[in-house]
Amino acid sequence: MSAVKRKLNNTKLIKKCQIIREVEKGMTNKEASEKYGVPKISTWMKNKEKLLQGHNISLKTIGGEFKSVTPQMTCSWNETTLPTILSNYKLEDIFNADEFGLFYQCLPNKTYHFKGEKCSGGKKSKVRFTGMAAASAKGEKMPMFVIGKSKSARCFKNIKHLPTQYISQKKSWMSSEIFEEWVRKVDRKFRVDGRKIALIIDNCPAHPTLSNLTNVQLVFLPPNTTSTLQPMDQCVIRSLKAYYRGKVARLISRALEEKKALSKDINSARNEVTGRFLGTRIQRNHCKLF
Known part of the structure; x- marks a missing residue:
């Protein structure tokens, strides 16, 4: 019986950055997954820093004129x-x-706080x-x-x-x-x-x-x-x-x-x-x- 080869999901890095940006703006993981046709976006969001740093890329806010x-x-x-x-x-x-x-x-x-504690402030x-x-x-x-x-x-x-x-x-x-x-x-x-x-x-x-x-x-x-x-x-x-x-x-x-x-x-x-x-x-x- 021949082994079934798993289909590799080689999503381009540019597309991954675009999806991560959409999720950070407020789109849910499910909505982004349906829009771009890719599964397991939650895994990307958890490992986004490692994902981007591995390619010498960082997400920054555009500021100034x-x-x-x-x-x-x-x-x-x-x-x-x-x-x-x-x-x-x-x-x-x-x-x-x-x-x-x-x-x-x-x-x-x-501020400094212990891990696991909720860090929140006032208005x-x-x-x-x-x-x-x-x-x-x-x-x-x-x-x-x-x-x-x-x-x-x-x-x-x-x-x-x-x-x-x-x-x-x-x-x-x-x-x-x-x-x-x-x-x-x-x-x-x-x-x-x-x-x-x-x-x-x-x-x-x-x-x-x-x-x-x-x-x-x-x-x-x-x-x-x-x-x-x-x-x-x-x-x-x-x-x-x-x-x-x-x-x-x-x-x-x-x-x-x-x-x-x-x-x-x-x-x-x-x-x-x-x-x-x-x-x-x-x-x-x-x-x-x-």
């Missing part, structure tokens, strides 16, 4: 604007600024503020500028001097009025210091062109190019948030041990982003022709 920026969009900046800035200003007088949002009451989403806090990170190509940091929702927050009680500049806005967003107020303060500061600087910013609607500035020249990035030309987006703001999250985790642990109230400080997280790191990031983006 880098691919939407074409060379034509940055051509005028690289060939005209940037060389002009470099010829008129020293590196220590070329500054970059950018806003960022921070959900400062949001707790960490990772994530949506309380946020807007911050302005600004520094020079040599790593000189401007004071942190923060836009909050409350005019006189409870945490400000008995505080005579804030380590940051703070202003309130109904939705804690940057507006053209707040931006103008901040830029004119920066202009007065550098007028007192006897320095003239170039401040590179993006051209969002909240950043209007200002007149009567004596010591600050506003330089606007080309539209829709911040993902490639904005130095603060090259891991600077990401590092600032990472330091803040790390401090929050340590403070939570210490507060639980000592049974004390928890406080959070974005300014100390800002101080941990070193001037050398800032200078490297800004020079890498804007001073390639120097």
Whole structure:
């Protein structure tokens, strides 16, 4: 009696990746099996990491807007604007600024737990503020500028001097009025210091062109190019948030041990982003022709 040969199911790797992606988006194993005509998808899902790593493939979430920026969009900046800035200003007088949002009451989403225990959390806090990170190509940091929702927050009680500049806005967003107020303060500061600087910013609607500035020249990035030309987006703001999250985790642990109230400080997280790191990031983006 001749042995019956088992039919091999050699599904192509590309098709397997496609099926795994469909299941991760919400399709059930049964639906995917019927759609693509393949059995035992559950086995693939259990061993998907080994399956993909064996072929040097990893599933990643597509993020950022880098691919939407074409060379034509940055051509005028690289060939005209940037060389002009470099010829008129020293590196220590070329500054970059950018806003960022921070959900400062949001707790960490990772923790240590014993195997077999259910790891679950509560609703994530949506309380946020807007911050302005600004520094020079040599790593000189401007004071942190923060836009909050409350005019006189409870945490400000008995505080005579804030380590940051703070202003309130109904939705804690940057507006053209707040931006103008901040830029004119920066202009007065550098007028007192006897320095003239170039401040590179993006051209969002909240950043209007200002007149009567004596010591600050506003330089606007080309539209829709911040993902490639904005130095603060090259891991600077990401590092600032990472330091803040790390401090929050340590403070939570210490507060639980000592049974004390928890406080959070974005300014100390800002101080941990070193001037050398800032200078490297800004020079890498804007001073390639120097």
